[in-house]
Amino acid sequence: MPLIDLFHALGDTTRLRIMHLLRAMELAVGEIAQVVGQSQPRVSRHIRILVEAGLVEKRKEGNWVFLALSRDASLSPLFALFDSVETSDSEALWQAADLARLAAVRNDRARAADEYFAEHAEEWDAIRSLHVSEREVEAAMYSALGEAPVGHLLDIGTGTGRMIELFGPDAQLVTAIDRSPEMLRLARAKLPGDAADKYRLLIGDFNALPVGDAAADTVILHQVLHYAQAPETVIAEAARVLTHEGRLLIADFAPHEREDLRIRDQHARLGFSSAQMQGWFAAAGLDLISEDTLPGGELTVKIWLGRRHMAQVVPIESSALKASALKGRTA
Template sequence: MQKLPDLFQSLADPTRLRILTLLRAMELSVGELAQVLGQSQPRVSRHVKILIDAGLAERRKEGSWVFLSLGRAERVAPVFALLDSWSALDGEDPWAVADAARLAAVRADRAAAAERYFASHAADWDELRSLHIAESEVEAAIARTLGDREVGRLVDIGTGTGRMLELFAPDAERALGIDRSPEMLRLARVKLAEAGLASAELRQGDMYSLPLPAASADTVIIHQVLHYAQQPAAAVAEAARLLAPGGRLIIIDFAPHEREELRTRDAHARLGFADDAMLKYLKAAGLQGRVVEHLKGGELTVTLWTGERPKAKLKVVA
């Protein structure tokens, strides 16, 4: 446990206070922090290390990028309560005003990068969407599936641009999106920030080895991801590992089809899934599986399956 004098020592520099304030607004890379602060990356990195050692910030690597976020809430909340109280007495800090303006520029840069990426891939995505029922109807079906109980702790595996978080994080106790692609995570950050969902977490991770403990989620979603999996049964088992007793896994993917060009053009490893195959994956993962709905329309049928972790049985004491 960090001693109180050491904690205050870690805050005894204006730059470190500025860094904390910026991370309170959004996750930032070291390079973005340097851009906002107008300082060199090595200098910023030294300040960041002190904050990390104090438990006030956390560091996470995504590909060649390093992202920084605030430390655990119980650690940073008292610090911000104190800083907010002093700010109310002393008035607005001129540095904070300037930093906020430069932070807006970082958000604009991210949005511009996202727009360029979407523009370069729009034709491929539009062609695939044209093969199946409208996304709005798929999303409505997912909402119906989720609607009969609380979302609780939500994990979206293969979050992509964060659409599932955008839709369902507002109803969740906690929301986390995981994706292997740093590029997709950067796009997701832009979309979630625009939607006012900066509190939703994003992490880089592999669907076969998720960076979360067992029984840490109440709802897990795998939306249009399994057809990229070389080992879908292993991916389902790893997703099931996250479920607490009574938790649900919701899988949305294509029914079997014969669009062979999707293998080469879009890197689909599987041309859809039969119900019996998916139910077999769910059963092997220790879940009670069922087919929820087939959404027909166009050449590809979208299917929803769920798998539920049985609730723990109460022990009867004689």
């Protein structure tokens, strides 16, 4: 891309504001329009210029379009200028104001999700079962983890506690985290009475886990990541708390077009591709060592298993679905 085209694309205040926002995280077009206070068609025109210049990449997901900075390595020196060039007082003010408005937009959505979880806590397991057979999902997750020790299990977004009920007996220590007190109340009811000191249930956010570095041997995200507005941040946080060669197990949807789940059920993302997951794992210092696919009509569930700092990367292969591996726990 000629330099004159790059600098022409950057030679507008709104487009510079968009670039600064995208340096913070991947965003939907509507989110950017809210933050910069302009109509979506007008913002879309600015985005088209940035995309044509190769500075921004866009990805369609259902009815939404998500934007991210270009991954072209040749643009790294240009993006580094945003940090190396000193901003004026006025620029610093609008950058701070934009990030504050972005945080407000995200907080509004988080509150809506919290209200949804509180309202539907009692029926949460039934809601999940509408999408795909949980028995198959649980069997695939159990098979993916195999016979290796679970160690300290961290269940992020535990919901009603099904994952700690399933994998807790094999763990030495269990920490379960959720933003909803109602969910934790239901999860606590499932704890075995003779091993309560083995389990810790904490209120916390998956973007900033209340867990120290390298504290967990096995981290699970079961049907949680699609609620994340920045999934890469959640994966990076999960990787942070993993021990050397600790494992991250994710069960979530493959890409789909069920826009109603975004509106009705507060899903922030309509599934994930293997390419997305592999990129996020790599950025977080994880090797993607296995994945499995469980078709289920309109919605397909994927199981991804990653490991931190493996000495040797194991080729990705689909794990066998063995219901017998559950040892009767899903009966």
